[in-house]
Amino acid sequence: MKRIGIDVGGTNTDAVLVDGSTVVGAVKTATTDDVTGGVRTALRDLADQVGAAIAATAAVMIGTTHFVNAVVQRRSLNRAAALRICLPACASLPPMVDWPHDLAGLVDGGSYMVEGGHEYDGRPLMPLDEMAVAEAGRRMRADGVRSAAVTSVFSPLTSAFEDRAADILQSEHPDLRVTRSSTLGRIGLLERENVTILNACLQDLAEETVRAFETAIAESGIAAPLFITQNDGTVATAAVAREQPVYGFASGPTNSMRGAAFLSGIEDAMVLDVGGTTSDIGCLRAGFPREANNVVQVGGVRTLFRMPDVLSIGIGGGTVVTEAPLTIGPVSVGYRLTRDAMVFGGETLTLTDIAVAAGISEIGDRGRVAALSPGLVREVLAAVHRRLSEAVDRMKTDAAEVPLLAVGGGAMLAPDRIDGVSEVVRVEHFAVANAVGAATAQVSGEVDHVFRDMDRDALLRMAEQMARDRALSAGADPATLKVVDMEDLPLAYLPGNAVRARVRVVGDIAAR
Template identity: 60%
Template structure:
């Protein structure tokens, strides 16, 4: 199967064309100001390796920072309505109370708190106030709001309040885009509501982004179905991804980690992905990124949902070096590195200039950095080494040394030896590992919820069935689906032999039906 993988980063846009497991062509170009121009250029570059008699492209996989950037920049966000079903106990802290003021202002939410929800043991807290839901829906409709986030107390235990509320809202607002918290987050009302409202505020951008990518593919003459990468190392049909844009958060580093596993054949290792602006350190388990099990902040907002366990650092190929203070970062020239870095004729000292001066990289014009003081070069290299060693130590779960795979366009910044790493691995195509990870991604299905009234085997079997259904809905071939992870935790404080079950399955993409 021929696939094109694309990863749009803040500094570079990478693309690869693969046929099965063989890399046919690859390209790394600076990300354009309007993004889509760079995407079209990248596609045309890798497609140049295609002859007129070659088989057509089967699918295109795209990773993008669009949605994360929108949150960070407080831009392109849609006004959304928040309906919290948790009264009378959940009244003291209104929706989005812990958001940064500028982000809350950008979303400008219209919030409603109504009676309903459930207790921790699954018993109803209060009957759902259907009249209040209808009133909220009518007021949202009259205000011109078309995106709504619904969050009910302990909905991961039972989502019936959210489902009924969504039905009422849809009846009054047929064109509304509704996000139910139980489909995204975990136990923890505020964090689950936060990710629900981020998703609601991003859905319009999700639709526009998918449409823009579709147009970019048409301009490049490609009619194949396309997918967006997710933050668990998989892909999903673009139309489905548009409804849940929050699942693309941190998908870039995740793509790089999957690409690292693909390039090395290792399923358990540490990965450092060095981009143009930042680096991310993560851990591969069974070929996929280790998942974070605690609160993760996105743009200053506390969330608790599916996210990879990553350690970001302000270290990249475009990171600015202050020769007077001998500091590295945190500022970066970003995608303007080909204009600003010394080796490209610019006037800003970057880590790339340091690497070229040290002979670690052959980029640009080395003569432009021959004047750098060797002592300065060695001092900066030592600072970079210390940053990476500290990051490795923070991400390890044992004192044993681990293999470290260095990928990304700035992988030349990673020294050959590091404390905590038994070996530093470098592989061909490491510079476009993110695009490779996107190109070879599979489709997943996941369930993480509490089951009661069932035995352990029955609960796990039901969770597995739901996860497989979700994988098929996302575009997976039924016969290829395999279970990747199964976890169950008995909940002694809940009645009915309750247990939390998490099942994750992976399957190949159903190209013929995409």
């Protein structure tokens, strides 16, 4: 099956055509302000490269940093109302209580708290106050707010009140788009609500962006359906992605890790992606990035949802080095590397210059770094190796040796030997690993649920079945389903042998 993978980054738009396990074509173009232009150019360049092969494409998969950048840069966000179903609990900490003021001021479309919610064991905390929800819907309509975030206490266990509230809101305000927290987040009310509000204030941008992608594909004469890549290395249909833009927040690092796995054929490994400014370190398990189980800040907002566990440190090809005293970063020349670095005629000593002087990279004019003292070059490289090694070790979850996949433009900075790493694998096509990761994404189903009074085997079986059902409804081919993650955590303090189980199942996209 032929698939096109496109990575729309802040600077570049990359595209690849993948046939089975082969990269047939790969192109790199500049991202444009309207998004459509860059995607159209990339598809045209790709068609020029591979010829008629492009016509038989079964799917186009796009990964983009567009949505997370909108939050970080506070642009293109729409106002959103927050409805929390919680009273009489949680009243003293209203929605957006711990948001940065500038962002809250930009998107705040009103906050509402009403009676309802559930206990940890699924009993209702209070009955849902339907009259109050209806009143909130009328006020949202009067305020001209067209997007709402609905969060109910313990909704990851039962979404009944959020579903009912969404129905009531939409019957009062038919134009309202509603994001329910149970479709996005995990246990942890404030963080889940934050994710839900972020999702609600990205609705306009998501609609525009997905439409722009569809237009670009149609104009390129490709008839294949569009999928958008997600934080966890899977894809969503365009219709689902339009409703859940937050699920694409971390698709950049995820696609680069997945691409590295695909290109190297190694599915259990650490991945080191050395870019211009930072190095991102992640961990692949069964071909998917390990998830972060902790709070991740996005644009200053605390969130807790499906995100890859990535550690970023300030080491990249553009990292600035000073001699007296010796410092390495965290400042980087960034996209000005090809102007400011010494090997490119500039005056700033960067790690790229050190790499060229050490003979591990062959770009620019080596003569310009010939005067660097070999002692300095050795010392800097040793320090870089030490910091990268420590960061890799920090991200490992157990003591066993695993391979390390080195990707990214600065991959030459990776050491050849690291304690706890069996081998350092330098991956080909590393420059388009992101787009390859997008092209090879799969479909998933996930469950995160508290079970009570069940033995371990039975509850894990039940959790797996729920995850399988969700994967199938997301469009997976039943013959290809496999469990990639299964963990259970006994809950201290809770009676009835409460166990929180998480299971994730993935499969290939079903042919239609």
